[in-house]
Amino acid sequence: MTRSIRLQIAAMAPHYRTAVQLVIMSLMTDPVPPDAKPLDIEELDHAHYVVTRDDMTVYYLLMGETIVINNVHPDS
Secondary structure (H helix, E strand, C coil): CCHHHHHHHHCCCHHHHHHHHHHHHHHHHCCCCCCCEECCCCCCCEEEEEEEECCEEEEEEEECCEEEEEEEEECC
């Protein structure tokens, strides 16, 4: 996660911070959960996804076993 994403999460209300942390932690165990929607044409080495859960939307890039969080925002 970049510093700007960390600051963005830190500025959220506590219940949103908890929700986004739970989503990110779940991606660590299952990088492409059933509710993940592909955003881009998947390449052999990377793919862009979006996951919406617990009033949070997380956009991320999956490169092999590496997850790069691109954006997070509350769904309100």
